[in-house]
Amino acid sequence: MRKLFDFLYRRRTFAIFLGLEIVCIWLIVSFNQRQNADFLNSSNALSAQVATGSQNVSDYFDLVEINEQLMLENERLQAELRDKIAFADSLDVPTETYLVKGARVINNTFRRSTNYLTILGGEESGILPGMGVISTSGVVGQVKSVSNRYATVYSLLHPKMIVSSTVKRTSTNGSVQWDQETYDIASLKYVPRHIGLKVGDTVVTSGFNSVFPPNINVGVVSEVNLEDHMTFYEAKIRLSVDFTSLPNVFVVIHENKLEKDSIEAL
Amino acid sequence: MNRINIREQIFNCIALLFIQLPLLYRITLGDRIFGFFYIGFLLLLPFKVSRPYLLLAGFSTGLIVDVFSNTPGIHAGACVFVMYIRDLWLRIVIDDTEELTNINHISLKKTGFILFVFPLVFVHHVIIFLVENGGLHLFGLLISKAILSALFSFTIVFVLNYLIVPKARRI
Incomplete structure (x- = not known):
């Protein structure tokens, strides 16, 4: 009989454990929606x-x-x-x-x-x-x-932030997204290969969405990579804002x- | 059986949890060492507390920390997991748990304390960095972050425990 109670008791702990973990997973998932006015964050x-x-x-x-x-x-x-x-x-x-x-x-x-x-x-x-x-x-x-x-x-510096940007010299559009490595480098994506992208080009916001005005600095191209099979450049930019x-x-x-x-x- | 030392628990709570909150992500060494030493408060809760309460304590502490770090669920989930395996792990590491009530560097001895606390701190940190990172990409960065941060947090817990529980006192 005692063994049975022991068994039930252990199951109860496990059930609470599972329940709490499910609540946590639900919180993580629901927080990942883009925008919410939920009180569980630092503007609380x-x-x-x-x-x-x-x-x-x-x-x-x-x-x-x-x-x-x-x-x-x-x-x-x-x-x-x-x-x-x-x-x-x-x-x-x-x-x-x-x-x-x-x-x-x-x-x-x-x-x-x-x-x-x-x-x-x-x-x-x-x-x-x-x-x-x-x-x-x-x-x-x-x-x-x-x-x-x-x-x-x-x-x-959040992987969900994608900024619509323009390479200033050639007026080509692309997207800037952080690649989770260091706080001063991000990726510049979707710049097509026929553009002569160079190290040192300035990247600014495009102003196509109504979030940022046009011509706000994003960064400067610091690394350009173009292999034969690629449609778009693989470029890194050095961010102009010092987040530190x-x-x-x-x-x-x-x-x-x-x-x-x-x-x-x- | 020993009595639960309330004073020690209150000091643990203040030193480890309440000091952590305003300093979360402000104590960083280099670019990959974070101190999440509030986990020490949970790990050093008395051994005789029943496990459902431990789980609830882990959940609420984690949730408070989450509010400060914009990560609802991540710290809470990691804490609940660590609290679930805490007593099992303690029984594996420490041979004689009959008379154990208060968990500190005297009752566990130095090696016992290290063996008990460090792996759990490491597990907690790995879960947090893994979930926050959202996957296994940048694995090298992830694991080095976890190891270094766990060492850092563990050192803080260890030192604070020495300060809170004076050596001369008999338990």
């Missing part, structure tokens, strides 16, 4: 507050770097302003309008095989899932989910996104 208020606290501490050690980046950004903006003033008359051409919204990064990983950022800024400041995120030096990622005050962002130091980012808000997407869906 509690974990975001903890992240803000620990970021506040480490920010003190990065102040020099942050200042330097802000100065560079100011320089760039100044230069652009001069250009704009010089060509003020020719600016009447209607263009797509993009607004940007600055946000502080409170958590950022770049060494895992799937990477995310958490930023300080959520629904209250008009940030919605699906919006693009850039920094002063280039493409950073795309918003995954938002809470009231925080947002979780797919880093460009990313104190501030900008969320891109595309004003006519809905209109553009709906007309393209027809």
Whole structure:
């Protein structure tokens, strides 16, 4: 009799074990949908507050770097302003309008095989899932989910992020996707073989989807490989964003996104 | 039979779990060493706790860590698995488990502690990196990450255990 109870008891443990593992697998699978507003991620208020606290501490050690980046950004903006003033008359051409919204990064990983950022800024400041995120030096990622005050962002260093890009010199389209190895290299895919792709070519966003504005830097071609049997180049690019130091980012808000997407869906 | 040392468990929880949360993915050495030392808290739970409770403890701890790392299910799944095999593994490694209640470097002896903790930490890390990676590609990177990170996490658990459980005290 005792043996029977022992047996049943062991089965109970195993059943709980199986049940919990199934719940875990379900969580993993359902989180892998592209966008969701689920509370089990880093834009959840509690974990975001903890992240803000620990970021506040480490920010003190990065102040020099942050200042330097802000100065560079100011320089760039100044230069652009001069250009704009010089060509003020020719600016009447209607263009797509993009607004940007600055946000502080409170958590950022770049060494895992799937990477995310958490930023300080959520629904209250008009940030919605699906919006693009850039920094002063280039493409950073795309918003995954938002809470009231925080947002979780797919880093460009996430295998699900595919950025529609253009090789600037030849205006050829391709896709940039991270290959899970190091945080400064990604792959440039689908550039056809008749294009003379060279090491050193600049790759920028194409602006074909309404996530990123056109002409935002993605990276520079660092390695080109073309065998006889291949239809497309196998190219690596060195990313222009330094993911190891990313104190501030900008969320891109595309004003006519809905209109553009709906007309393209027809 | 020994009594469960509540003080030791509370210190374990604070030192291993609550310190881990804000530091998750902030403690990295080089580009492939991550410290997931919160697993130490689960491994050092008292031996006499019944296994269903251990599983639930593993699940909830894992889920809390998951919220901080944007990986719902991955840490929880790994923890539940490790908690499932924990007592079986302890019985294999340690000959005399009759009088064992509190698990620490004194009750298990140094070699017992290493033999018990390190393989489980390694299994936990392998599961996490494997699932996060989404497959067996980049296998070399994966396995080197797992080995180095497991060594790192184990060292932290070991050192913290020395600090929490003073040597002079009799168990």
